[in-house]
Amino acid sequence: MRFPIVIHKDACSGYGVTVPDLPGCFSAGDTLDEAIESAREAIACHIEGLLMDGEPVPPRLSLEEHQANDDYRGGVWAIVTVDISRLSSKSRRINITLPERVLAIVDQAAVRERQSRSGLLARAALSYVQRQSEGSVSGILTDRPEPSGSYRVGPPGKTPRRAGGGD
Secondary structure, three states: OOOEEEEEEEOOOOOEEEEOOOOOOOEEEHHHHHHHHHHHHHHHHHHHHHHOOOOOOOOOHHHHHOOHHHHHHEEEEEEEEOOOHEEEEEOOOOOOOHHHHHHHHHHHHHHHHHHOOOHHHHHHHHHHHHHHHHHOOOOEOOOOOOOOOOOOEEOOOOOHHHHHHHH
């Protein structure tokens, strides 16, 4: 997940970092690089705490929305990426069914990425959910062809229609 951070520097101190999307998540560093790396660690720790407590990760706002907030005026902005799929949490065995073709593609990708099948699927699921929450995925492409042979496309939660054709 990508998180905007705002960095402030006072004349007599190091760099202070605030993570606007995670209330209560702060960090600091003596150099700009240390401050950014400390922010990455603080974000991971904060999210891990939320997950362990069964709390949701708060929704994220756009960088522009944060920049309009007077509380962050005068700060330097950066984007920090945190791989939340690597955060520790209790694993649970599930049983899923996938077409053989899809499973073969997943297994090839897992080998290429040097991950387990479960790890790759978890990372892919989290990435998908992240994109959905950011609104960057406008529809879902399913692998069930319509009678015309085209794929179905539709926004989440709506009944899909045939791509390129009307019903």
